[in-house]
Amino acid sequence: MKRTEFSQPSTGWRHRIRQLFQRRLGLLLLGTALAAIVISCGTLTRTVMAPPAIPGATFIGTVGCAECHEELVRDFRTASHARLMARGPNAMSTGCESCHGAGSLHSESGGDVSLIVNPEKSPNVCFDCHLDIRGSFNLPHRHPVPEQLTCTDCHDPHKGDAIMGGGTALFSQNETCLECHNAQRGPHVFEHEAMREGCTTCHLPHGSVNPRMLAQRNATLCLKCHFQEQRSAGRVLIGGFDHTTFLPQGTCWSAGCHEAVHGSQVNSSLRY
Numbered sequence: 192m193k194r195t196e197f198s199q200p201s202t203g204w205r206h207r208i209r210q211l212f213q214r215r216l217g218l219l220l221l222g223t224a225l226a227a228i229v230i231s232c233g234t235l236t237r238t239v240m241a242p243p244a245i246p247g248a249t250f251i252g253t254v255g256c257a258e259c260h261e262e263l264v265r266d267f268r269t270a271s272h273a274r275l276m277a278r279g280p281n282a283m284s285t286g287c288e289s290c291h292g293a294g295s296l297h298s299e300s301g302g303d304v305s306l307i308v309n310p311e312k313s314p315n316v317c318f319d320c321h322l323d324i325r326g327s328f329n330l331p332h333r334h335p336v337p338e339q340l341t342c343t344d345c346h347d348p349h350k351g352d353a354i355m356g357g358g359t360a361l362f363s364q365n366e367t368c369l370e371c372h373n374a375q376r377g378p379h380v381f382e383h384e385a386m387r388e389g390c391t392t393c394h395l396p397h398g399s400v401n402p403r404m405l406a407q408r409n410a411t412l413c414l415k416c417h418f419q420e421q422r423s424a425g426r427v428l429i430g431g432f433d434h435t436t437f438l439p440q441g442t443c444w445s446a447g448c449h450e451a452v453h454g455s456q457v458n459s460s461l462r463y
């Protein structure tokens with residue numbers, strides 16, 4: 192995580208507040224802005240971003256949601272975003288309100304849904320803090336968010352590690368991806384051990400400049416793990432096999448070579 196992406200220099204923050212004055216948006220909105228969300232993490236404390244604005248509403252803290260959303264609040268203790276805190280002398284966890292906006296009016300009304308933000312439909316609430324992620328979803332090859340998918344298809348905002356099935360360590364963490372991509376699910380007679388490292392070893396889950404959202408567009412993708420030996424007379428060995436004439440013909444997974452890169456039912460060299 193590139194923390195700097197979320198941070199705002201204090202001058203930028205003051206500028207923002209000044210702008211609010213200039214636009215005469217009123218004291219209530221200013222109150223919302225001042226209760227900026229900061230992230231406290233060890234010795235690091237910095238302003239992150241203003242949560243979604245709900246005119247007239249003030250923060251009541253995560254405890255204020257517990258009365259009616261008991262289960263969500265209970266589980267939230269384990270959530271990545273539970274570390275988000277409001278600034279100020281009465282600092283309290285505003286975890287819920289960092290995504291849903293200030294909750295006083297929603298709460299006082301007994302749960303009027305028009306007085307709270309539900310980020311289900313639009314990823315903009317997430318993008319407010321995760322600017323770099325917005326960029327990934329503008330790349331030519333990307334998951335279709337928001338057209339067909341939402342951030343919460345892969346991320347749980349309410350419980351545990353926000354990255355579901357990130358696929359960084361164990362095969363089982365690929366489950367989130369395999370829910371929609373059944374064709375890549377094994378078992379295969381000839382497994383490709385790379386799958387244990389996770390889908391994200393080869394795919395950038397948000398978006399990429401490369402087709403199929405691949406992390407690299409050529410043999411580099413595979414040579415991260417497969418040793419390439421340069422022999423005399425310009426011969427190239429990969430996996431102990433002479434690849435000199437193959438490499439100019441295309442990628443490792445095209446041109447009739449290792450096309451069954453996720454695993455093969457018929458061929459130990461990962462072919463169809």
Ligand code: HEC
Nearest residue numbers: 253256260263264267272286287290309310311343348349
């Ligand atoms: C990281 C952003 C984020 C945080 C933090 C967050 N939510 Fe949500 N919440 C969402 C998104 C996105 C949805 C819509 C998608 C979904 O239902 O998962 C949602 C949906 C909801 C819903 C309606 C659907 C349901 O599950 O009942 C409620 C109620 C809710 N959140 C309450 C809370 C409470 C209470 C907290 C704090 C304990 C909280 N949220 C923290 C992003 C967040």
Ligand code: HEC
Nearest residue numbers: 255256258259287288291294297298301302304307308309
């Ligand atoms: C006094 C009770 C009460 C309190 C306190 C309360 N809520 Fe709700 N909330 C409700 C009710 C009732 C609903 C509507 C549930 C439904 O229609 O399924 C609701 C719905 C929601 C929804 C879904 C909105 C939608 O578009 O469907 C979100 C998000 C939400 N609450 C967040 C929060 C957050 C965040 C807090 C704390 C800041 C909070 N609520 C505090 C009663 C409350």
Ligand code: HEC
Nearest residue numbers: 228230239240271289290316317320342346348352353354
């Ligand atoms: C108020 C700012 C804010 C909002 C809004 C927000 N996030 Fe975050 N999010 C953060 C911060 C800050 C971190 C880093 C937490 C840390 O590293 O300690 C984070 C971390 C994450 C992570 C990585 C978690 C991990 O365990 O490494 C994911 C995934 C994520 N957010 C997704 C989302 C999604 C999806 C939404 C919208 C539903 C969202 N965020 C809304 C501030 C925000």
Ligand code: HEC
Nearest residue numbers: 192314317321324334336340341342345354357359391396
């Ligand atoms: C198709 C599944 C998928 C969707 C949809 C998705 N993500 Fe992710 N996201 C992932 C995976 C997997 C990782 C972990 C990447 C890794 O381990 O290399 C991740 C990592 C993250 C992180 C933390 C690491 C980083 O790159 O900063 C954030 C923040 C995040 N996602 C935000 C979002 C937001 C916001 C949306 C919606 C606009 C979204 N994601 C939609 C799968 C997804």
Ligand code: HEC
Nearest residue numbers: 334335339340344345367368370371390391394396403404
């Ligand atoms: C909620 C369903 C869903 C989840 C979960 C999901 N995807 Fe996707 N994925 C899609 C959709 C929809 C598309 C676009 C399909 C299309 O345009 O043909 C897509 C496209 C792709 C593509 C490009 C396919 C192509 O033919 O160009 C890759 C690669 C991919 N996803 C990998 C992943 C990985 C890796 C994960 C886990 C981090 C994941 N997906 C999680 C629904 C999902």
Ligand code: HEC
Nearest residue numbers: 365368369372375385386389390392393394403444452453
């Ligand atoms: C060793 C690298 C690697 C790993 C790990 C990997 N993929 Fe792929 N994936 C590829 C390559 C290379 C292609 C492009 C194949 C092509 O264009 O013929 C691809 C293509 C795809 C496609 C497009 C349809 C297709 O089969 O051509 C989807 C969907 C996909 N991968 C999903 C996944 C999922 C889900 C996982 C994790 C379970 C995963 N991949 C793990 C390398 C990998």
Ligand code: HEC
Nearest residue numbers: 384385388392412413415416430443444449452459460461
């Ligand atoms: C994360 C590491 C990793 C990546 C990336 C990776 N592989 Fe592998 N691959 C392995 C491991 C480990 C094995 C099993 C041990 C071996 O045979 O080297 C293997 C085995 C193979 C085999 C079977 C070798 C044999 O003779 O049985 C082929 C073919 C193969 N990989 C092709 C590819 C291709 C093509 C790519 C790129 C799309 C790729 N690999 C990317 C780790 C990886």
